[in-house]
Amino acid sequence: xxxxxxxxxxxxxxxxxxxxxxxxxxxxxxxxxxxxxxxxxxxxxxxxxxxxxxxxxxxxxxxxxxxxxxxxxxxxxxxxxxxxxxxxxxxxxxxxxxxxxxxxxxxxxxxxxxxxxxxxxxxxxxxxxxxxxxxxxxxxxxxxxxxxxxxxxxxxxxxxxxxxxxxxxxxxxxxxxxxxxxxxxxxxxxxxxxxxxxxxxxxxxxxxxxxxxxxxxxxxxxxxxxxxxxxxxxxxxxxxxxxxxxxxxxxxxxxxxxxxxxxxxxxxxxxxxxxxxxxxxxxxxxxxxxxxxxxxxxxxxxxxxxxxxxxxxxxxxxxxxxxxxxxxxxxxxxxxx
Ligand code: FAD
Numbered sequence: 034x035x036x037x038x039x040x041x042x043x044x045x046x047x048x049x050x051x052x053x054x055x056x057x058x059x060x061x062x063x064x065x066x067x068x069x070x071x072x073x074x075x076x077x078x079x080x081x082x083x084x085x086x087x088x089x090x091x092x093x094x095x096x097x098x099x100x101x102x103x104x105x106x107x108x109x110x111x112x113x114x115x116x117x118x119x120x121x122x123x124x125x126x127x128x129x130x131x132x133x134x135x136x137x138x139x140x141x142x143x144x145x146x147x148x149x150x151x152x153x154x155x156x157x158x159x160x161x162x163x164x165x166x167x168x169x170x171x172x173x174x175x176x177x178x179x180x181x182x183x184x185x186x187x188x189x190x191x192x193x194x195x196x197x198x199x200x201x202x203x204x205x206x207x208x209x210x211x212x213x214x215x216x217x218x219x220x221x222x223x224x225x226x227x228x229x230x231x232x233x234x235x236x237x238x239x240x241x242x243x244x245x246x247x248x249x250x251x252x253x254x255x256x257x258x259x260x261x262x263x264x265x266x267x268x269x270x271x272x273x274x275x276x277x278x279x280x281x282x283x284x285x286x287x288x289x290x291x292x293x294x295x296x297x298x299x300x301x302x303x304x305x306x307x308x309x310x311x312x313x314x315x316x317x318x319x320x321x322x323x324x325x326x327x328x329x330x331x332x333x334x335x336x337x338x339x340x341x342x343x344x345x346x347x348x349x350x351x352x353x354x355x356x357x358x359x360x361x362x363x364x365x366x367x368x369x370x
Pocket of ligand 1: 044
């Protein structure tokens with residue numbers, strides 16, 4: 034029973050599903066709207082390396098996760114990020130995060146998606162806009178209304194709002210309605226990477242902030258494999274993430290203004306006066322999912338359509354992996370309708 038399966042999205046969920054389905058002998062094609070794979074495992078190139086603009090690190094509580102990454106992304110594609118991680122309590126005192134291994138892609142987050150994508154057929158720069166049922170299965174149309182083949186099953190791993198749009202365009206109202214609550218639970222995030230002349234805050238490598246602007250800040254250069262080769266260069270990249278409320282209020286602000294305000298907020302939190310020599314900005318409209326149930330995946334047997342992604346399983350990197358694994362079990366256990 035070899036099936037033709039289309040996967041929309043090449044983030045961790047899409048790539049995990051592709052590899053697992055291919056391992057079982059199915060014929061799998063992944064469609065990705067961006068130029069490269071990875072989704073929110075994202076990094077931007079800078080003169081002396083790259084900075085992680087999306088996911089900052091991941092944990093591994095599912096014993097299958099790290100062996101999967103080792104086998105398919107390669108054991109040099111990720112490493113433990115040793116550091117001091119803290120948060121400020123109500124009295125303004127710094128407290129330590131619970132002790133557990135935190136992993137990052139090396140030398141950048143996208144090393145993981147790059148490694149995984151070598152084991153999948155990924156068609157990049159192809160935004161899937163609608164699905165149409167034909168007598169030979171599901172036909173997918175991209176933004177040029179070009180048909181991209183016929184499939185027995187379709188797996189969608191886009192964030193909830195994009196998944197809902199795709200289902201709505203495909204005239205599947207009964208599926209679309211199931212996404213409304215999930216769409217409301219997705220939080221946006223303005224991200225800034227700032228290059229400081231020297232380390233502005235040597236006390237922590239990553240901090241969760243209780244601040245009107247900032248949610249999280251981290252010393253990106255302290256992650257394994259990021260440091261500049263130039264010993265004389267004392268410059269350090271920090272990544273600053275605004276909290277969802279501030280991001281929502283400033284969603285249309287200019288990137289320059291956002292960089293100025295987030296850097297000013299970091300100065301307020303740390304008291305640093307170290308000069309900033311460069312800054313990059315990225316706006317995530319769909320950064321994290323909060324609350325809600327965690328069904329793992331959604332599988333619509335009658336249509337042969339499955340949904341996976343972090344938002345169905347805890348809203349984190351490892352959740353994206355878990356969600357893909359649970360959907361693969363469900364869709365391969367059922368007959369093609
Ligand atoms: P995505 O990575 O979003 O993948 C979906 C893919 O689908 C994307 O590549 C997208 O381009 C593609 N796509 C969408 N629509 C279409 C379409 N119509 N056609 C074709 N392709 C399409 N998690 C942690 O565990 N730890 C953290 O520290 C952490 N920090 C974060 C900080 C930020 C700022 C952000 C944005 C996220 C963070 N996360 C963190 C969350 C983590 O990045 C995600 O949980 C995880 O990467 C989601 O993977 P995914 O495969 O479910 O979705």
